[in-house]
Amino acid sequence: MIAQLNDIPKIVKAAEEKFAPDVIRIRYHTGFDWSGDPAIFFRVLLSDTASRPENLGHVADRVRRELRDEVLRLGESERLAYSTFRSKSEQDKLKDPQWE
């Protein structure tokens, strides 16, 4: 399990590269979801263009599925992958350290 979790940064880097420039960076932490199931929570910072309502659905669907599939591929089948999305301008305003 530990070796598999150690591979998460590789997944993150690959997704950042695959979805650039829509995805600026991805941060994550592990823990448990609200139901108590083990989970990994990805925080995906998007460009302002990708975050526009007309683009967000398509971009978010692709990123979500990619991260979920890659976590499964690592053998982390017990861990659910959740992704949340924020735009660059929103983060510039909030300066939330968890998203830096």
Added chain:
Amino acid sequence: MGIAEELLALAGHLATSHSPTFEQAAFRRSVSTAYYALFHLLVGEAAQRWNGSAEAQLGLERAFKHNNMKEVSVAVSKGSWKTWSAEQKSVPRELLNVADAFIDLQEARHLADYDNTKIWTFTEADAPLTQARTAFENWRTVQTNPAPHEFLLALLIGKKRE
């Protein structure tokens, strides 16, 4: 327009048409409402497939458990879900999308309703909303296929079969 569609429209209204004074409350209600829109879409679809009285259909709808529905959706998402047929049916991409949306929206709903420390941005509220809209579209596309019928049954009685 059914209640599920009304809830989805309301979620969109809450995310975009609010006073700045109530922004955080509006975002939270939008996310929560988007989850319940998908919940009621699936529960309503299941009830419609059962040829009982209106009262019996209401009773059937009340039998759905959120945790069972998540467990089945997780099995679909991970590719471990088994249909009741002797010959396993493949899960259409659209149904996979609906299952993923159910898992994500339920977690977002919990955060929106219970985690008062979280600050929501428009994008964080809009992403679940667009995910719910896409799930509705995907459900409409795939609903007449065999696998979604069994998916609805599984949502009611759980993922395990004897």
